[in-house]
Amino acid sequence: xxxxxxxxxxxxxxxxxxxxxxxxxxxxxxxxxxxxxxxxxxxxxxxxxxxxxxxxxxxxxxxxxxxxxxxxxxxxxxxxxxxxxxxxxxxxxxxxxxxxxxxxxxxxxxxxxxxxxxxxxxxxxxxxxxxxxxxxxxxxxxxxxxxxxxxxxxxxxxxxxxxxxxxxxxxxxxxxxxxxxxxxxxxxxxxxxxxxxxxxxxxxxxxxxxxxxxxxxxxxxxxxxxxxxxxxxxxxxxxxxxxxxxxxxxxxxxxxxxxxxxxxxxxxxxxxxxxxxxxxxxxxxxxxxxxxxxxxxxxxxxxxxxxxxxxxxxxxxxxxxxxxxxxxx
Amino acid sequence: xxxxxxxxxxxxxxxxxxxxxxxxxxxxxxxxxxxxxxxxxxxxxxxxxxxxxxxxxxxxxxxxxxxxxxxxxxxxxxxxxxxxxxxxxxxxxxxxxxxxxxxxxxxxxxxxxxxxxxxxxxxxxxxxxxxxxxxxxxxxxxxxxxxxxxxxxxxxxxxxxxxxxxxxxxxxxxxxxxxxxxxxxxxxxxxxxxxxxxxxxxxxxxxxxxxxxxxxxxxxxxxxxxxxxxxxxxxxxxxxxxxxxxxxxxxxxxxxxxxxxxxxxxxxxxxxxxxxxxxxxxxxxxxxxxxxxxxxxxxxxxxxxxxxxxxxxxxxxxxxxxxxxxxxx
DNA sequence: CTGAAAGCGCTTACAG
DNA sequence: CTGAAAGCGCTTACAG
Numbered sequence: 016x017x018x019x020x021x022x023x024x025x026x027x028x029x030x031x032x033x034x035x036x037x038x039x040x041x042x043x044x045x046x047x048x049x050x051x052x053x054x055x056x057x058x059x060x061x062x063x064x065x066x067x068x069x070x071x072x073x074x075x076x077x078x079x080x081x082x083x084x085x086x087x088x089x090x091x092x093x094x095x096x097x098x099x100x101x102x103x104x105x106x107x108x109x110x111x112x113x114x115x116x117x118x119x120x121x122x123x124x125x126x127x128x129x130x131x132x133x134x135x136x137x138x139x140x141x142x143x144x145x146x147x148x149x150x151x152x153x154x155x156x157x158x159x160x161x162x163x164x165x166x167x168x169x170x171x172x173x174x175x176x177x178x179x180x181x182x183x184x185x186x187x188x189x190x191x192x193x194x195x196x197x198x199x200x201x202x203x204x205x206x207x208x209x210x211x212x213x214x215x216x217x218x219x220x221x222x223x224x225x226x227x228x229x230x231x232x233x234x235x236x237x238x239x240x241x242x243x244x245x246x247x248x249x250x251x252x253x254x255x256x257x258x259x260x261x262x263x264x265x266x267x268x269x270x271x272x273x274x275x276x277x278x279x280x281x282x283x284x285x286x287x288x289x290x291x292x293x294x295x296x297x298x299x300x301x302x303x304x305x306x307x308x309x310x311x312x313x314x315x316x317x318x319x320x321x322x323x324x325x326x327x328x329x330x331x332x333x334x335x336x337x338x339x340x341x342x343x344x
Numbered sequence: 345x346x347x348x349x350x351x352x353x354x355x356x357x358x359x360x361x362x363x364x365x366x367x368x369x370x371x372x373x374x375x376x377x378x379x380x381x382x383x384x385x386x387x388x389x390x391x392x393x394x395x396x397x398x399x400x401x402x403x404x405x406x407x408x409x410x411x412x413x414x415x416x417x418x419x420x421x422x423x424x425x426x427x428x429x430x431x432x433x434x435x436x437x438x439x440x441x442x443x444x445x446x447x448x449x450x451x452x453x454x455x456x457x458x459x460x461x462x463x464x465x466x467x468x469x470x471x472x473x474x475x476x477x478x479x480x481x482x483x484x485x486x487x488x489x490x491x492x493x494x495x496x497x498x499x500x501x502x503x504x505x506x507x508x509x510x511x512x513x514x515x516x517x518x519x520x521x522x523x524x525x526x527x528x529x530x531x532x533x534x535x536x537x538x539x540x541x542x543x544x545x546x547x548x549x550x551x552x553x554x555x556x557x558x559x560x561x562x563x564x565x566x567x568x569x570x571x572x573x574x575x576x577x578x579x580x581x582x583x584x585x586x587x588x589x590x591x592x593x594x595x596x597x598x599x600x601x602x603x604x605x606x607x608x609x610x611x612x613x614x615x616x617x618x619x620x621x622x623x624x625x626x627x628x629x630x631x632x633x634x635x636x637x638x639x640x641x642x643x644x645x646x647x648x649x650x651x652x653x654x655x656x657x658x659x660x661x662x663x664x665x666x667x668x669x670x671x672x673x
Numbered sequence: 674c675t676g677a678a679a680g681c682g683c684t685t686a687c688a689g
Numbered sequence: 690c691t692g693a694a695a696g697c698g699c700t701t702a703c704a705g
Contacts, residue, residue, distance in 0.1 A: 033700080046674055072699055086421055126393055126394060
């Protein structure tokens, strides 16, 4: 593969490289006939511009980077897809970087000159945050509430989600409610729990501390830990409802309860959180608090482009949640 | 954000840019004390090399591109994750490009000078393939059986998967078997169907043409089309088993059957294909033909790096399948 | 309308 | 061991 460059095209078309550049970039200064020759030559040679050369000059790449530690599972997949669609709509390229190594993240962010980046990390550390802030590159954080001059964020109202989940259980007449945590200490988990607790305090239901268990946002782990709970608890002490920190753990929770020989929602009701498609594939269909993932992706891209185009300062937007009724409550 | 460049570091350290470059890239030619000064200066200035400048010279980027039309859903997520892990292990960066626009794909492939690319497209057209081949960039295709000097591919044995699925149904005593297609004309779908049919021909079971329906690899669409089939077919004419082209459509199929008031596997057995985690979340657990996605990702990366390092020619590897017994047969 | 030249940020022979 | 210079492929004032 002998790379064909702008020089080759110039030679082939019998013009200078400046003219090739102008012709190819539709700078309307070049003679129509000349332009035709250049375009022909480029096509004949199958010329593809080297983006490195271009970007080195331009300093605008029309690309957005998305940084995540994983793209496995329903949730990240949906987020990435929403972002990718929004980018396409706005004429930006999206490139997704899957890394856990924070050093690489910042090298990559600063070194690739993407116009801006969208970041989602469960455990965003301050070092990364400070570096990013310092370099002043436009960024929007997902699932976080922070902003500064060049930083925006979009989160959904996790605290509100906790409240909605609790309220739905309370309204269904549930009295003793447990919580299947996600990743302890993560922002989402904390917020959901806070909202959940606050809502319960305003009701005649109680939060059962003995049913505060950790499911790590995963189906299998939640399954195991709920099974363990049921085994180790006298059956007259069972909670009559669980709030699970996300949908996959809600499904693990439901499966554990049913495999143990109890019924959902009759014996124990379960409400999840996120509203991924998966909730509709299983039986019973999971009642869940819908996280508007598509909106989140779209909003993130809009906010980022505003930052890139320097219209206004960074801002933090919080998206509302909605209960999605299934059969598990 | 005033970008700090190699020049700034040079000035700060009181040396030339050549020396900075050598020091930073561990070329062991520079005096330890000088190197120390340079590293200090770089740190003080928070210098991050501009990859565009670097790549323009180097022509090796130590990054691999992954091109896909979507990363939604369980399948693509797992593939991407497997690839990303394999890349990390081998010291390559991975960047994922989500696009449907084939023109952009090839511009991006040729323009970014990634060292090599991995491509998965359901409907890979010849134009794209020919361009890629012509440019001679190292690439490996997923879910395809093609190879040439600089092209490898890794697929799993879809034909074999069809055979295994059929055999499992036949061995369970099923006599009249239907097929829930995926995307008609897609490589995977065709191969699975071929294997399925061939195996049935060697048995006393029959393939019921009236139950040849199209589920588009999706849960909802499969659900609808199976429901329609059940409604429009006299109940003494029902098939007693379905092979679904992937797991999500198997789940749609199972849900449709159960919602219609029939039992799985008693009345109608269902076998899926792929072995995504999801199959274990639902009831009944889906019996499926396991596609070794992790292996596929790892193999793809290995093959690609071989191509990049120019050890040998491209090759096509096909991974074996395995029946994973659930409760749906 | 077209071209020669400078420069984007880097690396790498080549002298010294 | 260190530095001046050329060059990677592009764009963009600036002359003409």
